[in-house]
Amino acid sequence: MSMKSVxxxxxxxxxxxxxxxxxKKKMSPEQQGLLLLTNYLGLELEDISFRQDYHDPDGFRLSxxxxxxxxxxxxxxxVDELRGVHIKGQPEILASILFDDLAVxxxxxxxxxxxxxxxxxxxxxxxYFLNQALNQFLARMAVYIDQVFPxxxxxxxxxxxxxxxxxxxxxxxxxxxxxxxEEFYTVEQHDSLEKAEEKYAxxxxxxxxxxxxxxxxxxxxxxxKMILLxxxxxxxxxxxxxxxxxxxxxxxxFLPDNTDLSAFLGRQPGWAIGGPDNDYYNGDYYFILDIxxxxxxxxxxxxxxxxxxIIIDFSGNDSYRSRSDFTLGSGCLSVGILVDFxxxxxxxxxxxxxxxxxxxxxxxxxxxxxxxxxxxxxxxxAGSFGLGLLIDEGGRDIYNGALFAQGFGFIEGCGIIVDxxxxxxxxxxxxxxxxxxxxxxxxxxxxxFGYGLRPIMxxxxxxxxxxxxxxxxxxxxxxxxxSYWWSLGFIxxxxxxxxxxxxxxxxxxxxHMSLGILADDSGNDVYFAKGVSQGCGHDYSAGILLDRAGxxxxxxxxxxxxxxxxxxxxxxxxxxGDDRYFIHNQKNSQGYGNPRRDFGSIGLFIDNGGAxxxxxxxxxxxxxxxxxxxxxxxxxxxxxxxxxxx
Amino acid sequence: MKIRxxxxxxxxxxxxxxxxxxxxxNRTPVxxxxxxxxxxxxxxxxELKYRDKVDPAIESLAKLGAKAAPPLIDKFTTKSAxxxxxxxxxxxxxxxxxxxxxxxxxxxxxxxxxxRVCWTLGDISDVAAVSSLIGxxxxxxxxxxxYSIRAxxxxxxxxxxxxxxxxxxxxxxxxxxxxxxxxxxxxxAETISYLIQILGDAYYGARLSAVEALLTKDTTxxxxxxxETLKSASGLKAxxxxxxxxxxxxxxxxxxxxxxxxxxxxxxxxxxxxxxVSADPKNICGYHESIFxxxxxxxxxxxxxxxxxxxxxxxxxxx
Numbered sequence: 001m002s003m004k005s006v007x008x009x010x011x012x013x014x015x016x017x018x019x020x021x022x023x024k025k026k027m028s029p030e031q032q033g034l035l036l037l038t039n040y041l042g043l044e045l046e047d048i049s050f051r052q053d054y055h056d057p058d059g060f061r062l063s064x065x066x067x068x069x070x071x072x073x074x075x076x077x078x079v080d081e082l083r084g085v086h087i088k089g090q091p092e093i094l095a096s097i098l099f100d101d102l103a104v105x106x107x108x109x110x111x112x113x114x115x116x117x118x119x120x121x122x123x124x125x126x127x128y129f130l131n132q133a134l135n136q137f138l139a140r141m142a143v144y145i146d147q148v149f150p151x152x153x154x155x156x157x158x159x160x161x162x163x164x165x166x167x168x169x170x171x172x173x174x175x176x177x178x179x180x181x182e183e184f185y186t187v188e189q190h191d192s193l194e195k196a197e198e199k200y201a202x203x204x205x206x207x208x209x210x211x212x213x214x215x216x217x218x219x220x221x222x223x224x225k226m227i228l229l230x231x232x233x234x235x236x237x238x239x240x241x242x243x244x245x246x247x248x249x250x251x252x253x254f255l256p257d258n259t260d261l262s263a264f265l266g267r268q269p270g271w272a273i274g275g276p277d278n279d280y281y282n283g284d285y286y287f288i289l290d291i292x293x294x295x296x297x298x299x300x301x302x303x304x305x306x307x308x309x310i311i312i313d314f315s316g317n318d319s320y321r322s323r324s325d326f327t328l329g330s331g332c333l334s335v336g337i338l339v340d341f342x343x344x345x346x347x348x349x350x351x352x353x354x355x356x357x358x359x360x361x362x363x364x365x366x367x368x369x370x371x372x373x374x375x376x377x378x379x380x381x382a383g384s385f386g387l388g389l390l391i392d393e394g395g396r397d398i399y400n401g402a403l404f405a406q407g408f409g410f411i412e413g414c415g416i417i418v419d420x421x422x423x424x425x426x427x428x429x430x431x432x433x434x435x436x437x438x439x440x441x442x443x444x445x446x447x448x449f450g451y452g453l454r455p456i457m458x459x460x461x462x463x464x465x466x467x468x469x470x471x472x473x474x475x476x477x478x479x480x481x482x483s484y485w486w487s488l489g490f491i492x493x494x495x496x497x498x499x500x501x502x503x504x505x506x507x508x509x510x511x512h513m514s515l516g517i518l519a520d521d522s523g524n525d526v527y528f529a530k531g532v533s534q535g536c537g538h539d540y541s542a543g544i545l546l547d548r549a550g551x552x553x554x555x556x557x558x559x560x561x562x563x564x565x566x567x568x569x570x571x572x573x574x575x576x577g578d579d580r581y582f583i584h585n586q587k588n589s590q591g592y593g594n595p596r597r598d599f600g601s602i603g604l605f606i607d608n609g610g611a612x613x614x615x616x617x618x619x620x621x622x623x624x625x626x627x628x629x630x631x632x633x634x635x636x637x638x639x640x641x642x643x644x645x646x
Numbered sequence: 647m648k649i650r651x652x653x654x655x656x657x658x659x660x661x662x663x664x665x666x667x668x669x670x671x672n673r674t675p676v677x678x679x680x681x682x683x684x685x686x687x688x689x690x691x692x693e694l695k696y697r698d699k700v701d702p703a704i705e706s707l708a709k710l711g712a713k714a715a716p717p718l719i720d721k722f723t724t725k726s727a728x729x730x731x732x733x734x735x736x737x738x739x740x741x742x743x744x745x746x747x748x749x750x751x752x753x754x755x756x757x758x759x760x761x762r763v764c765w766t767l768g769d770i771s772d773v774a775a776v777s778s779l780i781g782x783x784x785x786x787x788x789x790x791x792x793y794s795i796r797a798x799x800x801x802x803x804x805x806x807x808x809x810x811x812x813x814x815x816x817x818x819x820x821x822x823x824x825x826x827x828x829x830x831x832x833x834x835a836e837t838i839s840y841l842i843q844i845l846g847d848a849y850y851g852a853r854l855s856a857v858e859a860l861l862t863k864d865t866t867x868x869x870x871x872x873x874e875t876l877k878s879a880s881g882l883k884a885x886x887x888x889x890x891x892x893x894x895x896x897x898x899x900x901x902x903x904x905x906x907x908x909x910x911x912x913x914x915x916x917x918x919x920x921x922x923v924s925a926d927p928k929n930i931c932g933y934h935e936s937i938f939x940x941x942x943x944x945x946x947x948x949x950x951x952x953x954x955x956x957x958x959x960x961x962x963x964x965x
Contacts, residue, residue: 040949042857042886047850051820054789187696191687198725436692455725567851597820598796598827599851623952630854636945 029575029638030076030546033606040623041604041632048072048569048602050540054513057105059209060411061458064101065450065488068515072542072569075517079492083465086418091365091391092225098387098414099217101461111212113219114151116143128264129273130250133237137230138265138273138289141310144223145286149308149335152215156359157333159210167207168333168359169303171200175453176384176410177351177377178403178432178443190435201453208457213359213385213412220335220361220387227312227339235314235341238291245276245291270307278316285309292316294343300324306333306360315342317369322350329353331360331386338364344395349375357386357413368394370422376431377403383413383460396422396469402431405446409460409487411453416463423469423496429476437477441503444475450487454512459487470496470523475506481518482509482543490517497523497550503530508545510568511538522549524577527556534560537568537601544571551577551610558585561616564593564601564631575638576609583616590617591633592626600629608638682707682717690732704732708739715744719751722759730762738769745770749778757787764790768797776803783809788818795821799828807834814840819849826852830859838863842875845890846883853886860890869894873902885917892921900931907933907940916946920953927957 027035038044050069052061068075086094103110121143127135157165175197185193238244261267266289272281274290281288282298287310294316300323301309309330318340320328328349329338336356345366347354354375355364362383364373371392373380379401381390388408397419399406405428408415428446433439445451452459462483471493473480479502483489489510498520500507506529510516516537525547527534534556535545545561552574554561561583562572570592583589593601603626605618612620618633625632688696689703707714718733737744748770751763760782767775775797782794795813798806810832813825826844829837841860847853860868872887879887888906891899903925906918919937926933934954941947 036945042854042882042889043850044882046848187688187691187693187699190693191691194726435694437694439694597792599823599855602850621948622955623949624956630850636948640944 028076029608030548030573030606032638033573033575033608033634033636034073034571034604036636037604037606037632037634040634041625041630043602043630045073048542050513050542054540055455058205058457059104060452061105061486062101062412062460063103063105063107064461065458065486065515066105068488069486069513072515072544075488075490075515075542075544076519076546079463079490079517079519082463083467083492083494086391086420086465088393088420089228089367091363091389091418092221092228094391094416094418095221095224095361095363095387095389098389098416098461099214099221102213102217102387102412102414104412111155111214111218113215113222114148114155116147120147125265125268126263128251128261128266130252131237131248133230133233134248135265137234140226140230141223141287142265142268144219144226144335145308145310148219148223149216152219153306153334153360155215156212160207164207167204172204173352175200175204176404180432183433183435201456205456208411211359211385216331216333216335216359217357217361217387220331220337220357220363223308223310223335224337224363224365227310227337231312231314231339231341238314248291249273249275285311288312290314290316294318297321298323299327301326301330301332303332308335309337310335311338313340313343317343318345320345320347320349322348322353325351325353326356326358327353329362329364329390330356330358331362331388332356332358334360336360336362339367340365341367342369344369345371347371347373347375349373349379351375351377351379352382354379355381355388355390355415355417357383357388357415359385361387363389363391365389366392370395370397372398372400374400375405376401377405378408378410379404380406381417381462381464382408382410382415383462384410385412387413388415389418390416391418393420394422397424399424399426401428401446403428403443403445404449404451407448407462407464407489407491408446409450409462409489411457411459413460414462415460416465418465419469420467421469424466424471426464426471426473428474428479434477437504442476444477444479444502445484447473447475447479448481448491448516448518449478449489450483450514450516452485452487452514454485459483459485459514461488463488463490463492465492466496467494468496470498472499473501475502477503478505480506480508481545482506482516483511483514483541485512485514488515491519493520495522498525500525500527500529502528502533504532506533507535508572509533509536509538509543510541512541513539514541515543516541517544517546519544519546520548520550524550525552527552527554529556529560531556531558531560532563532565534562535572535605536560536563536565536570538565539596540567542569542571544573546571546573547577548575549577552579553582554579555582556584556589558583559588559592561590562592562603562605562631562633563589564603566594566596567599567601569602569604571604571606573606574608574610578610578612579607580613581616581618586616588628590614590626591624591631592617592628593631595629601631603628603631605631605633607633607635609636678710678713679717682710682714686721686729686732689736690726690729692728704736704739707736711740712743712747715740715747719747719759719763722751722762723756734762734766734769737766741770742772742774745772745774749775752778752782757785757790760785761787761789761793764793764797768793768800771801773801773803776801776805780806780809783813788816788821791816791818791821792824795824795828799824799831802831802833804832804834807832807836811837811840814844819847819852822847822849823851823855826855826859830855830862835864835867838867838871842871842887845886846879846881853882857886857890857893861893865894865896869898869902876902876906880911880914884914888914888917888921892925895925900925900933904933904936907936912943912946915940916943916949919950923950923954924957927954
């Protein structure tokens with residue numbers, strides 16, 4: 001061997017070692033912990049992976065979800081990235097990213113929104129107001145409401161028959177909604193209901209592939225971007241001078257008695273422009289711009305006459321109330337945008353509201369104030385064949401929903417709450433009983449929850465991103481970063497001392513070929529659940545609970561705290577802090593996997609630092625393998641204090 | 647979610663499901679089908695408040711015997727996991743009399759039905775199904791392959807050895823896993839070398855199942871092959887081979903493991919140490935001193951000490 005060869009070999013070796021050291025340096029504590037524990041248990045990180053073909057893949061599977069099913073550990077990076085995307089005052093950026101994530105597997109291109117042609121984008125109305133900027137804004141909104149939204153909806157539903165279109169607002173809606181009476185049905189009634197539900201789903205599958213949600217979602221995002229840009233200018237105008245509001249609202253001097261006001265911009269049917277006083281709006285609106293005052297909105301919507309709805313309120317402590325479903329930032333077969341810039345507001349909604357995209361795009365953007373959001377089903381950031389966003393950028397807020405709420409993603413849908421500030425309270429459940437399992441617990445299916453129709457239609461992406469404050473999360477059955485059937489549910493909470501309370505299928509849990517993650521970055525947090533929670537994956541699913549810092553307390557009864565069930569993967573990782581872990585049934589928790597299909601699941605419990613206390617399988621400074629197939633844990637000091645510095 | 651539909655039309659008259667008598671034999675096929683359907687609704691009910699009626703309904707259907715098999719097999723197209731499990735439960739209770747219809751169903755075009763039939767045949771475990779099951783181990787659908795191999799293992803007939811061994815090289819991990827599990831169930835030494843080979847498999851289900859399968863085999867034959875394997879094996883294959891040795895834990899196994907302490911390979915030394923300590927937590931064989939001399943890494947030592955502690959107090963499984 002020549003000297004030259006030796007030199008090159010040494011160089012390659014050095015580079016390889018350097019690269020390896022660099023990779024190690026780049027690895028996060030959770031990745032390092034995972035490597036250590038899997039090695040100890042005879043596993044590899046690549047083992048945490050699921051196939052795409054346990055069932056015949058359907059045409060509704062999101063490519064993002066499919067990719068994450070192949071590499072479930074990438075959920076951590078995905079939610080971290082998503083959390084960093086939101087920029088204050090620019091919710092359209094997050095909306096655009098989420099739109100990308102709504103591509104289905106195999107989709108090579110995405111459709112655009114309808115683009116107005118020639119005269120369609122021109123001046124169709126006579127001017128009524130004297131403010132040029134206002135007129136320009138209203139004209140642009142008119143183009144969206146009169147042209148872009150209806151035509152984009154047409155593009156979405158073009159191949160559908162009248163009967164099929166009707167199905168979307170009747171039977172498909174019934175698949176999502178629930179009835180309090182169901183609790184009292186007989187076994188035959190329940191069976192009949194299930195069969196009818198299956199039949200509806202089968203009917204829907206026949207034509208759902210023809211629906212192209214892209215044009216209407218894109219139209220909504222484009223419109224949102226324009227609203228935020230133009231209202232910035234208008235609001236600036238209003239802040240300048242004592243008579244700014246009066247000037248702003250000044251109208252044309254003379255109108256003949258028999259004038260048809262509907263031909264005037266801002267005075268079309270379903271349009272209203274409100275001044276600085278306290279105003280009252282009542283009915284089915286297309287567009288409202290209110291520049292001030294403590295206003296009351298009593299709103300309704302007819303899904304048989306779908307149309308875009310834009311509501312913009314500049315300031316005041318407002319009260320928004322639903323008189324029907326599909327109101328208040330609800331895009332039902334269209335676009336619904338509600339933007340409230342200031343004030344302590346109250347939103348009292350029915351179903352499909354408060355940032356609901358139902359075959360459409362719906363956003364509720366509240367830029368400030370201590371707000372309260374109440375709703376029933378498919379509310380508070382919920383998407384089905386659409387994108388639903390609730391973005392709240394300030395204040396101490398209260399979120400209250402019954403079912404499929406607070407970051408919920410159904411088929412080809414994505415629903416997200418982003419709350420950037422304040423100590424918030426999230427409550428989901430308490431209305432519809434979980435009759436299948438309990439007589440004293442309620443379905444939540446909320447708070448970062450993804451859901452599909454097993455086994456025929458894959459689900460979507462549901463999430464909560466909360467950046468600040470000591471938050472309180474309460475759900476009952478299914479919630480808090482969980483999912484069911486080819487979908488993803490997540491909570492990403494950046495800071496604060498948070499309290500997570502749920503009963504079952506929660507806190508980084510997933511069932512039936514699905515993905516769930518709860519990632520909490522800092523704060524002294526408290527986690528409580530009964531079971532199938534706190535890092536639990538059931539039936540080829542992955543559930544991850546990741547807490548990066550703080551002195552945390554974890555309590556659960558069974559099948560929790562890193563429990564893999566039925567060939568699923570359950571992972572709990574706590575990177576630092578002095579933590580306490582309590583388990584009632586140590587036989588199936590804290591690093592546990594149970595056998596199904598004649599082989600095991602994977603349960604990985606990792607505590608990377610701190611002086612910790614356990615009731616269960618774990619111990620401080622310890623590696624363990626439970627008597628299960630297959631699971632274990634470790635409590636180590638990943639970064640020990642330097643002995644020399646002592 | 648449940649759908650609000652008009653339910654009044656549904657018969658709410660309680661079906662006297664639990665009193666099937668000799669009169670069943672007089673029913674026409676249509677009547678029988680209706681009867682089975684009505685009882686099946688209850689047998690497969692998942693609601694909490696009907697849970698006490700489920701088992702009697704299953705018993706009633708099982709008592710119908712072979713004539714209930716064809717309509718139940720037809721129901722295997724169901725999308726409901728609960729219904730599928732109920733059907734398998736009933737057919738298992740019917741047992742061998744259901745075999746002719748189940749074997750016929752192996753040639754059905756729906757892979758899902760064939761898979762579930764294989765599952766049921768495995769649960770019934772009648773040797774008469776073996777040759778028919780071997781006929782589908784090369785099925786296009788991997789789940790049919792998985793469940794036919796699984797069934798062959800459960801039945802345990804040695805006719806299946808060649809088919810099972812052949813499945814060790816299936817491209818799908820789950821099928822290889824099924825082959826491993828079945829190989830553990832078949833009383834054949836021929837499978838040992840294949841099981842050792844698969845300890846390094848890319849699919850965790852296959853390689854970790856192989857650890858358990860190997861422990862069912864003749865120890866003398868196994869030790870000889872493991873010793874040979876460790877001369878060249880590394881990575882997961884070596885780790886798991888040592889895990890098997892640790893679980894065997896006899897003198898010969900400990901000797902093979904102790905040789906690995908001198909391998910010069912850090913990972914192998916640690917794995918051997920863990921296996922030795924798990925087999926002999928009280929240091930009766932006297933290897934611990936040597937182990938603590940050779941293992942220096944902070945976390946490696948913690949692993950070994952942890953194994954010693956957990957094996958000692960019995961709270962955890964030996965690694």
